[in-house]
Amino acid sequence: MMKQLRGDSDGATHAYAVPNEVSASRDAWRWLLIGGLLLTLLYVVVPYGPLASAVYIAATLLAAVAVALAVKRRSQLFRPTAWLLIASALGLAASGHAIWFWLDLRGLEPFPSIADAFYLAIYPLFMAALWMLGQRSGRDDGALSDALIVGIAAAVPGWALLIAPYLEAPDLTLLQLFVSTAYPVADLILLPLILRLVFLHRARITAHLFLLYGMLAYLAADMLYAHGNSAGWYEPGGITDGLWLVAYALIVTAIWHPSASVEPCPPISSAELSSQRLIVLGAASMMAPAVILLTAGVDVEVVRVAAICSTLLFLLVMHRMAGLMRKTNRQAHELEKLSRTDPLTGAANRRHLGDELEREMSRAQRSGSPLTLAFMDLDYFKRFNDTYGHAAGDILLNELVGAWRPILRPADLLARIGGEEFVVLLPDTNIDEARQVVERMRQRTPREQTCSAGIAEFRPGDTAEAFLARADQAMYAAKHGGRDRVAFAAAPSQPHRE
Numbered sequence: 001m002m003k004q005l006r007g008d009s010d011g012a013t014h015a016y017a018v019p020n021e022v023s024a025s026r027d028a029w030r031w032l033l034i035g036g037l038l039l040t041l042l043y044v045v046v047p048y049g050p051l052a053s054a055v056y057i058a059a060t061l062l063a064a065v066a067v068a069l070a071v072k073r074r075s076q077l078f079r080p081t082a083w084l085l086i087a088s089a090l091g092l093a094a095s096g097h098a099i100w101f102w103l104d105l106r107g108l109e110p111f112p113s114i115a116d117a118f119y120l121a122i123y124p125l126f127m128a129a130l131w132m133l134g135q136r137s138g139r140d141d142g143a144l145s146d147a148l149i150v151g152i153a154a155a156v157p158g159w160a161l162l163i164a165p166y167l168e169a170p171d172l173t174l175l176q177l178f179v180s181t182a183y184p185v186a187d188l189i190l191l192p193l194i195l196r197l198v199f200l201h202r203a204r205i206t207a208h209l210f211l212l213y214g215m216l217a218y219l220a221a222d223m224l225y226a227h228g229n230s231a232g233w234y235e236p237g238g239i240t241d242g243l244w245l246v247a248y249a250l251i252v253t254a255i256w257h258p259s260a261s262v263e264p265c266p267p268i269s270s271a272e273l274s275s276q277r278l279i280v281l282g283a284a285s286m287m288a289p290a291v292i293l294l295t296a297g298v299d300v301e302v303v304r305v306a307a308i309c310s311t312l313l314f315l316l317v318m319h320r321m322a323g324l325m326r327k328t329n330r331q332a333h334e335l336e337k338l339s340r341t342d343p344l345t346g347a348a349n350r351r352h353l354g355d356e357l358e359r360e361m362s363r364a365q366r367s368g369s370p371l372t373l374a375f376m377d378l379d380y381f382k383r384f385n386d387t388y389g390h391a392a393g394d395i396l397l398n399e400l401v402g403a404w405r406p407i408l409r410p411a412d413l414l415a416r417i418g419g420e421e422f423v424v425l426l427p428d429t430n431i432d433e434a435r436q437v438v439e440r441m442r443q444r445t446p447r448e449q450t451c452s453a454g455i456a457e458f459r460p461g462d463t464a465e466a467f468l469a470r471a472d473q474a475m476y477a478a479k480h481g482g483r484d485r486v487a488f489a490a491a492p493s494q495p496h497r498e
Contacts, residue, residue, distance in 0.1 A: 032249070039059040039245060064088075064093075070083065085132075096119045099118065152316065155309055206257055207258075210257060214253075218247035228240060340355075344394060347416045357373075361462065370457065371428070373471045376451055379451060379483040408424070413425040453474075453486045454475030455471060455489065474488055
């Protein structure tokens with residue numbers, strides 16, 4: 001029978017605010033839903049004939065007008081172009097219905113006919129609308145891969161129940177075969193687009209849920225019609241036709257619901273794979289093998305199609321799992337980086353410094369290469385904080401790291417170990433070279449602030465604690481010497497020298 005359009009989704013945030021311009025739609029969507037369901041009930045109850053046909057055409061046309069009116073009145077509607085495509089598709093559906101009923105009530109064969117041209121033209125509009133409604137921030141959370149997994153899995157029973165019977169019918173003309181199979185094929189293309197939208201937006205918004213239910217009702221009507229037409233039990237005026245009207249009512253309800261104006265939030269975690277979605281993917285992956293078991297030895301074509309789809313499903317599941325592994329590894333790398341980085345300045349933290357210091361000391365012990373370490377401390381930082389505030393102090397520390405980093409080599413390490421205290425680890429650098437580096441760093445101290453530094457050189461047999469303590473003592477010597485200067489750790493039998 002008739003191939004009408006399915007609705008689409010607009011997502012919305014989990015908690016949303018209703019714009020002022022749609023305040024009237026707070027109750028309008030309820031009345032529109034009730035009106036659509038009442039028209040559906042009227043069509044099913046009234047005996048099939050001119051009156052029932054008029055009700056059906058009017059209900060479809062009213063749905064198209066209602067969607068178009070919502071696009072015009074609701075200036076903040078999410079993805080209005082997509083909804084205009086939906087309204088256009090509903091208008092095509094109303095035209096197709098009018099032609100189909102006119103032919104059928106006059107005893108003419110309505111299939112295939114010009115009505116099918118209108119019905120089939122709905123699908124590209126609907127596909128474009130679904131894709132547009134799913135376009136957001138760029139991260140799709142694996143939604144497309146997951147949707148393709150379910151879509152390809154559905155293709156196996158779809159082929160067995162909806163397509164194969166037409167291919168095996170010897171009395172169908174080429175045109176009848178093309179039109180008959182075009183509808184279930186289009187449905188199988190639409191299903192992944194619908195699921196992608198659901199997976200992207202999590203279907204936690206009321207308008208989104210109405211749209212999802214409308215999609216499911218429309219797909220159910222399509223499948224029932226295709227199976228009933230091939231098996232010979234379909235009759236116009238029944239529940240199957242009513243499901244299409246229910247789908248229209250739900251689509252109208254979705255666009256008029258206040259939450260249709262709010263853009264969906266991106267997922268918190270791009271690698272999130274909920275238990276519900278995992279169950280869906282698992283069930284989808286089992287669908288093709290189940291069809292193979294049920295049809296083995298009966299229909300070679302169906303078995304062949306199921307085997308091909310099983311292969312594709314396996315590849316898609318592997319692709320999805322590989323994507324999740326890449327995301328997990330990337331997040332693990334980022335967490336590791338965060339655990340070794342000072343959150344305020346981005347410099348290394350004390351843990352990272354400890355690891356690198358032990359490694360460089362071992363290398364210097366083996367090779368005899370020089371290794372120096374500098375303790376650097378901002379002068380009068382407490383006074384700066386008290387004068388300008390702690391926020392300004394944080395900004396100063398960030399600017400300090402940004403100014404010092406370009407002076408250092410990739411092999412050097414700058415670490416923040418306390419409020420305004422920093423340590424610079426300089427491999428393959430002797431004491432004189434270290435002083436030149438530290439002086440350049442002190443000259444780059446931002447906001448006309450000054451810095452005191454203490455430099456120590458690694459001695460064979462040093463522990464990390466002793467090495468750091470000597471540089472720390474030299475820094476305090478610089479502080480006691482008047483600040484804004486560099487001091488060196490004393491040799492074993494020598495006093496501090498500046």
